[in-house]
Amino acid sequence: MAQDNLSAILVKPNEIKLEQRPIPEPGPNQVLLQMEVVGICGSDVHYWLEGRCGPFILEKPMVMGHEASGTVVKCGSEVTSLEPGDRVAIEPGVPCRRCEFCKTGRYNICPDILFCATPPVDGNLARYFVTDEDFCFKLPCNMSFEDGTLMEPLAVAVHACKLGKVTIGSVCLVLGAGPIGLCTVAAFRAYGARKILVTDLLDYRLELAKKMGANFTLNTSGMDEDAVTEKVLSLLKEEPHVSVECAGSEQCARLCMKVTRAGGVMILLGMGGLEMTMPFGAALVKEITSIGSFRYNNDYPEAIEMVRSGRADVRGLVTHHFTLEETQKAYETHRDKIGNPIKIMIHCNPNWKPE
Template sequence: MGDKDNLTAILTKVNEIKLEQKPIPVPGCHQVLLQMEVVGICGSDIHYWLEGRCGPFILKDPMVMGHEASGVVLQCGSEVKSLKPGDRVTIEPGYGCRRCEYCKTGKYNLCPDMKFCATPPVDGNLARYYVTEADFCFKLPCNMSLEEGTLMEPLAVGVHACKLSKVTLGSVCFVQGSGPIGLSVLAAAKAYGAGAVLVTDYMDYRLELAQKMGAFKTINTSGMKELEIAEKVKTTLGCEPHATFECAGDVTCARLGLHCTRAGGTVVLLGMGGMEMNMPFGAALVKEITMIGSFRYNNDYPEAIEMVRSGRVCVKDLVTHRFKIEETQKAYETHRDKVGNPIKIMIYCNKNWDGKPK
């Protein structure tokens, strides 16, 4: 390849992202080389940048950022049959060892040897060029944009959580937090037929988007106490929810799930909060509530893509800001400082990007 420009965004240490030129990687026999197009900023990226860790994952060495991404296939390995140069793809950013019990039973997201983009010590894909496993790239339908392809990562998180909690026609759901993950849960729940989805947050601009995306009602919980919120949720819905989704990484939200959810219901933990929490488990006992963790996704990308392709889910409104890769530092600062009410910030890696959504 004649082009030598592989500008790459590297988190060198806490609060320091540097742009460096890296060699253009060569795909193995089952891999593809991608021209990276659009990479989103995730909350986990911000945690690594500001704190050097996200939950149990700790930054010890410099790491390439980025895991929500789409790109165009440039070169295929010798054994790749499913893709060809020119294909537009969304990238599932993690793959397991393919040999352990978890991988063989379809729960590869729990593989102890998982290789996941921008999760220490694995490099991410915020670069001009990137090599990854071909079978974890999914072709985008002709009616889907590259930005929508990038958003399949958070939507797959929502799909996985809804499948775990068995959301179905008529389900009543309570989503705590209306950032990209909470909004993705809302979108997936509606696509699965949920009858009513209540969303809470303390930022009005996020709640406004939740309403636009189909929330039954929203509540700004700023300044409210735990049991006060629980009572407000029940009266607003007119009943207790079948499923509650904690998407904020906050112990109060996790506790609320046990206070609010109906007997026999499910509380799903998605937010990466503290490793230890003080919980009212007595409520779980007497109401037989199932509390379950939801970690990333497995085999959920095809459903996420079909939801958007078919028009059952619209993710376009999640995108609020766009930057080129040379502006990565500014993009991260925009997220941190909440400049312009950000929801999802996109970084364009292709040096030929013309400044328009793709």
């Protein structure tokens, strides 16, 4: 067990610094984790570049990171399901458990949820981190720490699939082939989708979408809304049952509403602008259901089982590796698209060695 708790802290937009903080003590129902791998999420980059992500605004220095895995090193006095040495994936949001939303099974929209690296809550990009026992999930022996870290974006996709009622034979459209979009492809395939079309602006992302199970891909660079609509329907030869907006783009959201078949579902998953102009007339006459999908809700166990069983393979998302000391370089690599990044992993354990 290392004796330092080096932490990566966002001081203000465009400034991340490394700082030693005390190693926290777990409460009765908590565990102390030696952090192993933390992924960079698009929301992290928004905070770094702009000081905000959607309605969440950085107002004071904040430890970064929420996609993570770790090793249990110490347990609180009332912990029963974990012990030192357990390898776990970490669900990064701990709700209040008392409000109406928690009590009716929708803890992901708890107004008092403490979510890692969402202002003002510190994240877990550090040597050590304390969290509640019941938001840690043991990793099967055939899953690595990197797999565990990827359970966060995969759980986002699983949640969207459940909301969209994706099933065997579904025809699906994914707009945006970043990590969330690519995880959505993997989840759609695991749920039995018959056709999956993915759009993006970058060819290297679309190539990975094919490897992860997309039947069709479309680079929409330079295409207007009508041209994209026509091409999507031409490729699929039918309207999708479920369309998922993963890019945080108004144009993509509008496209979902226009192409989704009557009685179908469009899901807003990408975190974009707070206001959009949408063609709701199209949704009205086709009785399209429009759903916002936010984070996850008891979806980690299913995401883990998808990967353990081989129904979903998300390992191909990982493109870059950095140490905790190289956090600034990792973020710059994401921003500048150096080496065609998809998912960048930061290794917090000082004993980690690159393969």
